[in-house]
Amino acid sequence: MHESVHSEKRDATSHTAGRGWTSEDWIAVYLGAAILLLSLLCAWWGKSPDFDQYVEELQSLHVELASSPDDELLQETIEKKRSVLYRNPLSSWVLEPGAWSDDPRDALVREGRFIGPQLMAVLALAAVVFAFGIFLQGQSVGRFAVGFVAVFLLATLSFVLANQKVIKYYGLEYPLWALVVGLLISNAGAIPQWLRPALRSELYIKTGLVLLGAEILMHRLFVLGLPGICVSWLVTPVVLVGTYWFGQRILRIGSRSLNMVISADMSVCGVSAAIATAAACHAKKEELSLAISISLTFTTIMMVVMPMVIRWLQMDPVVGGAWMGGTIDSTGAVVAAGNLVGPEALEAAATVKMIQNTLIGVIAFCVSVYWVIWVEKEQNPIRPHASEIWHRFPKFVIGFIGASAVFSALHARGLPIEALAESAVGATKQLRGWCFCLAFVCIGLETHFATLARQMRGGKPLVLYLCGQAFNLTLTFFMAWLMFAKIFPRTAGLP
Numbered sequence: 001m002h003e004s005v006h007s008e009k010r011d012a013t014s015h016t017a018g019r020g021w022t023s024e025d026w027i028a029v030y031l032g033a034a035i036l037l038l039s040l041l042c043a044w045w046g047k048s049p050d051f052d053q054y055v056e057e058l059q060s061l062h063v064e065l066a067s068s069p070d071d072e073l074l075q076e077t078i079e080k081k082r083s084v085l086y087r088n089p090l091s092s093w094v095l096e097p098g099a100w101s102d103d104p105r106d107a108l109v110r111e112g113r114f115i116g117p118q119l120m121a122v123l124a125l126a127a128v129v130f131a132f133g134i135f136l137q138g139q140s141v142g143r144f145a146v147g148f149v150a151v152f153l154l155a156t157l158s159f160v161l162a163n164q165k166v167i168k169y170y171g172l173e174y175p176l177w178a179l180v181v182g183l184l185i186s187n188a189g190a191i192p193q194w195l196r197p198a199l200r201s202e203l204y205i206k207t208g209l210v211l212l213g214a215e216i217l218m219h220r221l222f223v224l225g226l227p228g229i230c231v232s233w234l235v236t237p238v239v240l241v242g243t244y245w246f247g248q249r250i251l252r253i254g255s256r257s258l259n260m261v262i263s264a265d266m267s268v269c270g271v272s273a274a275i276a277t278a279a280a281c282h283a284k285k286e287e288l289s290l291a292i293s294i295s296l297t298f299t300t301i302m303m304v305v306m307p308m309v310i311r312w313l314q315m316d317p318v319v320g321g322a323w324m325g326g327t328i329d330s331t332g333a334v335v336a337a338g339n340l341v342g343p344e345a346l347e348a349a350a351t352v353k354m355i356q357n358t359l360i361g362v363i364a365f366c367v368s369v370y371w372v373i374w375v376e377k378e379q380n381p382i383r384p385h386a387s388e389i390w391h392r393f394p395k396f397v398i399g400f401i402g403a404s405a406v407f408s409a410l411h412a413r414g415l416p417i418e419a420l421a422e423s424a425v426g427a428t429k430q431l432r433g434w435c436f437c438l439a440f441v442c443i444g445l446e447t448h449f450a451t452l453a454r455q456m457r458g459g460k461p462l463v464l465y466l467c468g469q470a471f472n473l474t475l476t477f478f479m480a481w482l483m484f485a486k487i488f489p490r491t492a493g494l495p
Contacts, residue, residue, distance in 0.1 A: 043086045
């Protein structure tokens, strides 16, 4: 009982501590921006000695490609030459454990080389970056560093478990294993006090989301044009609002924040949307953990089943791809499922999901406004000041949107700058994975099965997810069929 009360107080104060420029949200923006800038500088440092020659060759190859757009060999040649324009040295150091089959020690070997030094480099970089954030908050850097080593080792173990070939085949990704590892430890006994200063799940998550922004490029909106935008932007808010209404009015779920996080997780893009929405509506860590656990379980099932259904129905691959892109929660699972159907389905699925991902910031903002103006007004009759909306808005979303805008602009500048941005994101994408893995380990360590059992009492959260996902599958399929097969036929050939 005391632990539960303590947890609730910690959840409440974590959002309010540091209203100014040293709040956790703003610190996540600073850290994310610093990492992105570091990666850009490292990519520039790794500029090829034959840079000018490669650029001239690439420009000539692009002219050839314009007259032969289906030449796969030419496209492959272009990609190879683009990859050597900038060799980002950071990419070779921020590795994660690799695939293995029978011996888990194989996960620590890449191309015949032991990657222990690289893992130590990731540990050192992450420790320095997050320790600086702890310093800005006026907390003990030394106590944080001691606990962080243990959290990092647990994150490494999570990656190792997730990369076992059979497990990887079935799409049981590292967020699930990080949660499981943390839950097993936290429920086996009390978490030692020396570890607690490093349990900074929100700081890790928010920094990772800022880095994710650099991967969400605005020009992707135009790859599938209006039909792709309709599938992503029209269906998603309808499903979110409909599922939330169903949870409140029909199921009468006691916690509005749990209802909102599950609705956003299922309708937008899984874990990332759940994290942003949880910050906007001040959901407890246990509620976020429950939503993510349900989402990851059904993402795995849908990733396997949906391609089978699409092939069995002999569905147009682009319609099927758009259907999967709009409904499967995880971007990685979307890519894997699309690949099981074919290249057209893969491109459609990945593009629809990327378009849908751009809604993360918009959804977080709308939820924060709704929470201040309606939800908290019902709980407290005193009308909140308009500035409270700004205070409650998750500021790290500004970093997410800013990173997306900057890297979209870099991509729009043409070949050399675009290749520089790609090289930088290649490294930050790996670091973003580490940030998320650290966060999920911490969420697991701060969550108890008893708390999850209370949240699942009566099975209402599971019923909410199942009913919402059924609504999502139906509406997304109808919109994908309408857009790609009827209104814009043979847009289902992809431009």
